[in-house]
Amino acid sequence: MNKLTSIxxxxxxxxxxxxGLSVVLMTSPWDGNGIILRSIIENLxxxxxxxxxxxxxxxxxxxxxxxxxxxxxxxxxxxxxGEMIQRVTGPVSAGRISDLIREAx
Amino acid sequence: MNTDIxxxxxxxxxxxxxxxxxxxxxxxxxxxxxxxxxxxxEFEEKLVDFQPDIxxxxxxxxxxNGLEALLYVREHLDGTPFIFxxxxxxxxxxxxxxxxxxxxxYLLKENIKKLPELLTTVVAQNSQVMQQREQDWQxxxxxxxxxxxxxxxxxxxxxxxxxxxxxQLLKLTDGLA
Numbered sequence: 001m002n003k004l005t006s007i008x009x010x011x012x013x014x015x016x017x018x019x020g021l022s023v024v025l026m027t028s029p030w031d032g033n034g035i036i037l038r039s040i041i042e043n044l045x046x047x048x049x050x051x052x053x054x055x056x057x058x059x060x061x062x063x064x065x066x067x068x069x070x071x072x073x074x075x076x077x078x079x080x081x082g083e084m085i086q087r088v089t090g091p092v093s094a095g096r097i098s099d100l101i102r103e104a105x
Numbered sequence: 106m107n108t109d110i111x112x113x114x115x116x117x118x119x120x121x122x123x124x125x126x127x128x129x130x131x132x133x134x135x136x137x138x139x140x141x142x143x144x145x146x147e148f149e150e151k152l153v154d155f156q157p158d159i160x161x162x163x164x165x166x167x168x169x170n171g172l173e174a175l176l177y178v179r180e181h182l183d184g185t186p187f188i189f190x191x192x193x194x195x196x197x198x199x200x201x202x203x204x205x206x207x208x209x210x211y212l213l214k215e216n217i218k219k220l221p222e223l224l225t226t227v228v229a230q231n232s233q234v235m236q237q238r239e240q241d242w243q244x245x246x247x248x249x250x251x252x253x254x255x256x257x258x259x260x261x262x263x264x265x266x267x268x269x270x271x272x273q274l275l276k277l278t279d280g281l282a
Binding site for chain 1: 110112127131136137138139140141154155156239242245246249250253254257278
């Protein structure tokens with residue numbers, strides 16, 4: 001079963017080398033919008049079994065934050081074969097995230 | 106750089122050339138994140154958000170030329186290194202004009218295997234600029250985080266004029282982003 005998996009700076013290499021599409025949510029415990037986005041993305045995992053869904057703590061993963069030029073959480077990043085396909089910051093709807101995934105997959 | 110991962114923005118409309126560029130960049134540094142634009146719209150949409158360590162650009166694109174791309178980078182990303190990788194930049198005057206306009210270097214596509222060597226040189230020449238950008242980014246991030254946390258605390262506190270204060274602080278965070 002597809003699920004949302006936690007990553008940190010130690011998994012950046014694997015993220016960049018993955019051939020398929022990865023969706024990374026960067027958030028923090030104090031980030032209200034990020035908490036909502038986490039719930040939305042958890043619900044999307046079943047719809048897109050071929051996509052790898054990841055979540056990273058913004059403050060515990062400074063290299064990831066720098067890599068994606070994210071000044072503050074939340075941020076959603078779509079990466080495929082080492083290329084950043086999309087970068088979305090702030091609140092975003094489930095429908096918009098689904099569309100971005102379909103376009104990138 | 107604090108992060109040893111290399112961020113490369115490629116402006117190239119030919120898929121084969123794009124893949125060749127990526128392959129040579131990975132020889133220079135396998136830990137690389139790419140962003141790609143194939144035309145002016147994608148270039149202007151993605152460039153600033155990505156904040157690359159370096160830009161690699163073709164010269165002739167369907168709706169813009171490389172010099173326009175270079176000037177856009179200089180306007181929006183200041184000293185970010187910029188390399189032309191092109192099939193036609195073989196006229197000496199054009200090469201001189203390109204370098205004088207602020208490019209960090211150029212490479213003919215037929216010599217693409219020399220890209221790792223050129224990257225080594227350009228990154229070394231620009232290390233001070235890249236370190237300064239890194240420090241600036243860290244400083245802005247810390248300011249943004251402090252502000253976001255303060256807003257979070259204020260949201261949970263009742264006081265007169267709360268909505269106005271929060272609105273002003275949110276404007277400030279937009280300005281820092």
